[in-house]
Amino acid sequence: MTREILNARRLLCPLPVIRTQDKVKQMQTGDQLEVICTDPGVMQDIPTWCRINGHTVLELLSGDHEYTVILEVGGA
């Protein structure tokens, strides 16, 4: 299991979702990805994207105009 960080600061939705999607494609089932964003829309959009594509949100963190989503990559 590896854990990676994706910097999606300054990007507005849906770009953080697109970057997450493209990153997850290169990862393996069980890997974790921490996506750091400044658009609060990701708190809704990334979890939705995860649900429809079979990934799991482990944690949603918000603070000081930054929003972090930690997810675990699901099977294809």
Added chain:
Amino acid sequence: MNKQRKAVALISGGLDSMLAARTIQEQGIHVEGINFFTGFCVEGHTHAIREKDKAKPKRNNSLWVAEQLGIKLHIVDVIEEYKNVLLNPKHGYGQHMNPCLDCKIFMVNKAKQWIAENDFDFIITGEVMGQRPMSQRKATMPIVAKESGADDLLLRPLCAKNLPATLPEREGWVDREKLHSITGRSRKPQITMAKEFGIDEYSQPAGGCCFLTDKYYSAKLVDLWKARDSREYELDDVMLLKVGRHIRPQAHYKMIIAREEGEGRFLHGYKKDYVSMTCVSHQGPLVLIDGTIAAEDLYLAASITARYGQGRDAEQVEVNIVYQDGAERTLHVKPMLEQDMPKAWFI
């Protein structure tokens, strides 16, 4: 055993593409969604920027639709490739800077590439004949199919019965009889169909799926091109056109003035790339200067900056100017009066 056929549906987030996908799902076809991000899409953006919109968080309708349908959604970044569509539309523009027909052709073509790469069988869209004046007319339906290269792999479930049978129909992958024959601008058939499917919540964008159908946005885009004497643009330009008040007091520069806190925070992210101004003696918005501002223009720009702050009625205010390299300068100016600002300055 029959092969499980697979279709990719162009999902815009509106009702029509949702119904089209659902119609095909009902026939036992495996459907996945695809959504193209051109940079001009209405989804997200300004809602995310403006403070006042934060109370009601905006969902991304394409993702929401995909979840309602229980399908995967692939969002594709086409920002770079889309430039050519916007700058050189073979079929021209719609009412504003929207190259709808070329845009449709482009997207269906991208979907065609996608099905080839992902071993899918055909493409579906929510197009309805006669629905949109430019891109969804009887005459344009075959143009989209032909020029995108999708030909008869492109199925429009909502109006298929008005069109020649496509490959999925001829091969019996889908039953043509169960497809629809909707025409025209009335939304009634779609609303009835939504009810039948038990879909009671959906979004119905009025204009179109992107900012290019917006009169004011298009005017700002054209102004930008004219001022730069070039139609090149980057994603940041496209974003900044959605934010703030845009004022061009002189041909060689434009001022982008935050209208509220959320916009101010967003513009703050661009401070290193632009000359910026803020009133320091009174509360006031962050202002970015796009273009090249000469020393002799600073006083005018500073007095406009002052006009949008709390000190607008003061005799004199202090405006701080920050350059891209961090150098600063302060000017004392009299805020400009509303009546002294010509309408032509407002883009």
